[in-house]
Amino acid sequence: MRAVAIAVFFWIALSASGGAEQEAREIGDARRGETIFRQCADCHQVGSDAKDRVGPHLNGIFGRKAAANDGFGYSDGIVRAANDGLVWDLRRLDAYLENPKALVSGTRMNFRGLAEPRDRADVLAYLRGFSDNPSDIPEAQPTARPREVELSPEILAIVGDAEYGEYLSSECTGCHQRDGGYDGIPSITQWSAEDFMIAMQAYKRKIRPHPVMQMMAGRLSDEEIAALAAYFGTIE
Amino acid sequence: MTLNRRNFLGVAAGTAAALSAPMVMGQGRPRVVVVGGGAGGATAARYLAKDSDGAIDVTLVEPTRSYYTCFFSNLYIGGFREIDSLAHSYGGLAASGVNVVHDWAVGIDRDARTVSLAGGGVLPYDRLILAPGIDFVDGSVPGWDVSAQNAMPHAYKGGSQTELLKAQIMAMPEGGLFAMVAPPNPYRCPPGPYERISMVAHLLKANNPTAKILLIDPKDKYSKQALFEEGWQNHYPGMIDRIGPDFGAANVEVNPVDMTVTIDGTVEKVDACNVIPAQKAGRICELAGITEGNWVPVSGHTMQSRLDENIHVLGDATNQGDMPKSGFSANSQAKVAAMAVRGALTGSRVFPAKFSNTCWSLIATDDGVKVGATYEATDEKIAKVDGFISQTGENPDLRRVTYEESIGWYAGITSDMFG
Numbered sequence: 001m002r003a004v005a006i007a008v009f010f011w012i013a014l015s016a017s018g019g020a021e022q023e024a025r026e027i028g029d030a031r032r033g034e035t036i037f038r039q040c041a042d043c044h045q046v047g048s049d050a051k052d053r054v055g056p057h058l059n060g061i062f063g064r065k066a067a068a069n070d071g072f073g074y075s076d077g078i079v080r081a082a083n084d085g086l087v088w089d090l091r092r093l094d095a096y097l098e099n100p101k102a103l104v105s106g107t108r109m110n111f112r113g114l115a116e117p118r119d120r121a122d123v124l125a126y127l128r129g130f131s132d133n134p135s136d137i138p139e140a141q142p143t144a145r146p147r148e149v150e151l152s153p154e155i156l157a158i159v160g161d162a163e164y165g166e167y168l169s170s171e172c173t174g175c176h177q178r179d180g181g182y183d184g185i186p187s188i189t190q191w192s193a194e195d196f197m198i199a200m201q202a203y204k205r206k207i208r209p210h211p212v213m214q215m216m217a218g219r220l221s222d223e224e225i226a227a228l229a230a231y232f233g234t235i236e
Numbered sequence: 237m238t239l240n241r242r243n244f245l246g247v248a249a250g251t252a253a254a255l256s257a258p259m260v261m262g263q264g265r266p267r268v269v270v271v272g273g274g275a276g277g278a279t280a281a282r283y284l285a286k287d288s289d290g291a292i293d294v295t296l297v298e299p300t301r302s303y304y305t306c307f308f309s310n311l312y313i314g315g316f317r318e319i320d321s322l323a324h325s326y327g328g329l330a331a332s333g334v335n336v337v338h339d340w341a342v343g344i345d346r347d348a349r350t351v352s353l354a355g356g357g358v359l360p361y362d363r364l365i366l367a368p369g370i371d372f373v374d375g376s377v378p379g380w381d382v383s384a385q386n387a388m389p390h391a392y393k394g395g396s397q398t399e400l401l402k403a404q405i406m407a408m409p410e411g412g413l414f415a416m417v418a419p420p421n422p423y424r425c426p427p428g429p430y431e432r433i434s435m436v437a438h439l440l441k442a443n444n445p446t447a448k449i450l451l452i453d454p455k456d457k458y459s460k461q462a463l464f465e466e467g468w469q470n471h472y473p474g475m476i477d478r479i480g481p482d483f484g485a486a487n488v489e490v491n492p493v494d495m496t497v498t499i500d501g502t503v504e505k506v507d508a509c510n511v512i513p514a515q516k517a518g519r520i521c522e523l524a525g526i527t528e529g530n531w532v533p534v535s536g537h538t539m540q541s542r543l544d545e546n547i548h549v550l551g552d553a554t555n556q557g558d559m560p561k562s563g564f565s566a567n568s569q570a571k572v573a574a575m576a577v578r579g580a581l582t583g584s585r586v587f588p589a590k591f592s593n594t595c596w597s598l599i600a601t602d603d604g605v606k607v608g609a610t611y612e613a614t615d616e617k618i619a620k621v622d623g624f625i626s627q628t629g630e631n632p633d634l635r636r637v638t639y640e641e642s643i644g645w646y647a648g649i650t651s652d653m654f655g
Contacts (some may be wrong), residue, residue: 181651
């Protein structure tokens with residue numbers, strides 16, 4: 001689905017070969033994006049008079065470190081993601097717009113997400129017009145993005161084997177406290193199974209930035225992630 | 237691959253369960269004895285008791301009543317932790333159903349399947365888990381033996397030795413010389429000696445800034461080398477000298493009476509000296525007759541000794557393949573062993589072994605780095621799957637977060653070990 005959308009709406013400027021496959025493209029239709037952005041504008045402003053409101057203003061968002069807007073009271077989730085190295089490049093913004101909670105657990109942004117890749121691309125093309133730094137070169141970061149695998153409904157529909165999940169969870173609890181305590185490593189209990197799966201899949205796909213979690217999630221199969229989600233859903 | 241491994245495990249576990257079943261029925265609850273209450277043994281005992289819900293009789297043999305973790309002991313030397321914050325009691329394990337016996341295991345009869353204790357007791361087992369950690373190889377640093385450990389502490393087992401070493405560093409004369417004799421591979425906690433050098437430098441920089449540090453290292457290269465070298469240059473310029481094997485560090489001798497270190501014939505007077513000798517599996521493994529060379533070969537699928545399938549061995553004492561000797565590794569291996577033992581004794585489900593390890597090191601205030609990897613069991617060994625390491629030149633924010641994460645890990649692993 002997404003590949004088709006890309007082919008139709010995005011001009012493919014460059015396709016690098018080799019290990020990290022990167023493509024840079026026109027992001028989307030900024031004028032159409034301006035219309036879609038109206039649903040965001042209750043909370044987020046852009047342009048010369050933009051101020052922080054319910055959400056931070058979005059001038060210069062491309063290439064900006066998460067939680068870097070001085071004076072805005074960010075959620076703990078965004079602050080933690082920033083500490084893990086989250087920088088708002090195109091791929092992360094796209095993932096965030098698709099499903100904010102998938103990228104950042106505990107974000108306050110109360111938005112269901114834009115399911116259509118084209119809608120996200122158009123909004124991001126619009127926002128790109130308010131980001132001066134780095135200069136507006138479509139081939140360069142932050143507009144370049146690696147090819148990604150889409151998280152399919154089939155993956156989310158897997159019913160996890162909670163008993164297997166309990167065994168697998170023993171790898172998590174070497175660092176994360178099973179009773180939900182927090183001393184510098186986040187609590188992972190009392191999450192919904194879906195939030196858990198989405199978060200782990202985002203690490204597995206290296207959308208979320210933390211290197212340990214990318215490594216731990218990277219070798220788990222979809223079934224194993226579902227098993228963990230099922231188990232963590234059973235503990236108090 | 238995965239399917240094959242599962243099949244293999246399924247067959248192995250099934251066979252073991254069939255063999256032990258009659259005995260189990262004849263004698264009531266199956267008995268597991270765990271020797272050693274550190275990251276491997278405490279975790280294994282706790283998981284066995286917790287997950288078997290009382291179906292397995294679990295006894296832990298551990299001589300000390302208060303366990304001082306070796307991990308984070310360098311942070312005590314650097315002044316980032318109080319010694320008491322590294323101490324843990326076994327009350328949580330007792331509460332989760334483990335029979336905790338404070339005694340030394342001094343003998344193992346593999347035919348009778350019993351462990352004898354220094355206090356005279358004899359513990360029968362259906363499965364034995366050995367997690368004794370390390371002992372030192374006699375004569376590996378000429379002039380040093382365990383009788384010299386008060387003059388030249390090893391401080392490579394947590395507790396009193398760590399306190400002694402710190403006191404000796406604090407008592408050094410102004411502008412004095414601290415020396416460390418680093419161990420040859422393989423040894424407990426690969427970045428440990430170098431984190432210790434960092435923490436000693438941190439301590440001296442604040443209290444005795446003209447003091448010098450001499451690192452005598454028989455190895456060509458070491459864990460996180462680029463990260464430590466960068467950090468030493470940044471935080472402690474001119475303070476630390478490392479002598480490698482090309483300058484005679486493999487030919488070193490100490491004299492704990494005169495407080496000298498002789499490197500390739502050249503005598504150095506030192507004011508404090510940390511000797512970390514070559515290492516081997518805890519002695520009980522030798523007594524059990526399951527070592528080959530200095531270590532115990534084990535199967536990665538179950539952590540079973542290659543020489544006795546009734547004995548599982550964890551952590552530093554093992555020769556298992558690619559995992560470093562660390563508390564994190566021992567904790568990870570303990571869960572695989574606990575699952576395998578439970579499967580064999582109660583017929584519970586057995587899953588493919590998965591292992592992981594991450595080692596954090598502190599170089600200076602808020603300057604933390606880490607290295608880690610994931611592992612799986614093959615028939616030959618525990619094999620590395622994937623890994624990462626902190627990079628040189630990382631921004632200070634990320635280094636601070638890495639340090640904070642290590643504090644979180646300490647809280648996590650100790651609650652995983654002790655409940």
